[in-house]
Amino acid sequence: MNIKQYLDSTYLKTAAQAGLTEKENATVVEGFIQEAISEGFKLIMIRPDYVKTARKMIDAAGSKLLIGTVISFPEGTSSLEAKLAEAQKAIEDGVDELDYVCNYEAFKKGEVDLVKEEILRGTQLAFNHHKVAKWIIEVAALTDDQIIQISALIKNVVMAHFKEDCYHNVFVKSSTGFYVTENNLPNGATKHTVIMMLENASPLPVKAAGGVRTYDEAEEMIRLGVKRIGTSAAKTIANGETAKGGY
Numbered sequence: 275m276n277i278k279q280y281l282d283s284t285y286l287k288t289a290a291q292a293g294l295t296e297k298e299n300a301t302v303v304e305g306f307i308q309e310a311i312s313e314g315f316k317l318i319m320i321r322p323d324y325v326k327t328a329r330k331m332i333d334a335a336g337s338k339l340l341i342g343t344v345i346s347f348p349e350g351t352s353s354l355e356a357k358l359a360e361a362q363k364a365i366e367d368g369v370d371e372l373d374y375v376c377n378y379e380a381f382k383k384g385e386v387d388l389v390k391e392e393i394l395r396g397t398q399l400a401f402n403h404h405k406v407a408k409w410i411i412e413v414a415a416l417t418d419d420q421i422i423q424i425s426a427l428i429k430n431v432v433m434a435h436f437k438e439d440c441y442h443n444v445f446v447k448s449s450t451g452f453y454v455t456e457n458n459l460p461n462g463a464t465k466h467t468v469i470m471m472l473e474n475a476s477p478l479p480v481k482a483a484g485g486v487r488t489y490d491e492a493e494e495m496i497r498l499g500v501k502r503i504g505t506s507a508a509k510t511i512a513n514g515e516t517a518k519g520g521y
Contacts, residue, residue, distance in 0.1 A: 277489065280496055282342060282481070283310040283508035284319040284521060286451065300324070304331070311337045315508050317371060318342065322364050329368030342371035342408075345396070348452035350375030350410070354392045361399055371406040372396070375450060378412050381424055389424075393431045397444055401436070408445035408481055413471075414453045414461040421467055425474035432478060445502065446471055447481040451521035460485055462521065465494070472499045487517040 285306040289299035303324045310318040311332060317340040318328055328341045343364045346352035352360070361372050374396045381389045393409060400407035411424050425446050432444045448463040448471065455461045462484020471480045482495045483504030492503050492511050507517030 275493070275496065277492055277496070278314050278508075278512050279316050280492065280501070280503050281315045281508040281512065282317040282319045282483075282502050282504045283313075283315045284451075284483075284504050284506050286319065286321055286344060286347065286506075286521070288321070300327075303327070307331050307339075309509060311335050311339050313509055313512065314339075315512075316340060316502065319344070319373065319504060321347070322360060322367070322369075325364050325367040325369050340370040341368065342373055342406075343369050344410075344450070345372055345374040346377075347373075347375050348450040349379075350377045350412070351379055354388075354395060357392060357396060358399055361396065365399075365403045365405060369405065371408060372400050373408040373410055373447060375410045375412070376424065376428070378415055378420075378424065381427075382416070382420065386427065389427065390431050393428055394435055397432060397436070401440060401443070406443045406445070408447045410447045410450055410483070411471075412450060412453050413448045413463070413467040414455050414459065418470060421470045422474045425471050429475050429478050438477075441477050442479060445479050445481045446475040447483050447502075447504070449484045449504075451484040451504075451506075462486070463495070463500075465498070468495060468498055468500060484521045486511065489514045 289296045307328050319342040322343045332339050345360050346357045397407045409428050453461045463482035479501035481502040482500045486492050506521040510517045
């Protein structure tokens with residue numbers, strides 16, 4: 275198994291969150307991009323501001339590394355128009371994959387039509403430009419029943435509006451890695467949540483983001499059926515070492 279082709283190497287901290295200047299944080303991002311190129315990871319996941327930088331570095335290296343970015347991150351409460359505008363800008367900057375944060379708070383309030391509309395239009399925008407769409411549902415903010423329901427909702431919208439040969443390009447993704455839980459509970463993917471997602475999102479693929487810290491854990495997720503793993507410690511995991519905390 276080439277585990278590197280399942281790993282989306284991820285750095286999503288702002289300068290303030292990292293305790294760095296903007297220039298210092300940009301240097302960290304560039305380091306992550308270069309590492310992902312050198313290590314042969316599937317994708318580099320970065321904030322929208324850095325997509326142009328990544329495109330330039332990857333093209334200069336002649337690399338096949340994909341670029342992913344996050345939309346309406348991390349809360350997911352932006353208006354549909356704002357989400358689409360942010361996604362359009364990322365597309366123009368050279369992104370390959372769009373990881374939208376689903377408006378899970380609206381979903382929890384029963385505003386299902388709003389959520390359906392953003393999934394439809396966000397996915398359609400991605401497809402119009404031959405991009406992959408991922409929908410982050412933030413499992414740590416949801417009950418088991420809500421995880422099941424929102425995974426099925428995303429699947430049903432995609433199956434109702436797009437052809438079968440498109441399904442593999444719409445992921446249901448577990449987490450942002452930025453959700454603050456009570457009592458230090460996990461805020462990323464767990465085996466329990468991933469199984470629920472797999473069972474209810476299928477035939478759409480699932481991305482386990484956050485919470486995977488060792489090679490064995492990554493391998494277990496892949497055996498369960500996960501197609502991508504988001505982690506800020508991709509090289510550590512690929513080397514068979516244990517990541518320390520974080521995403």
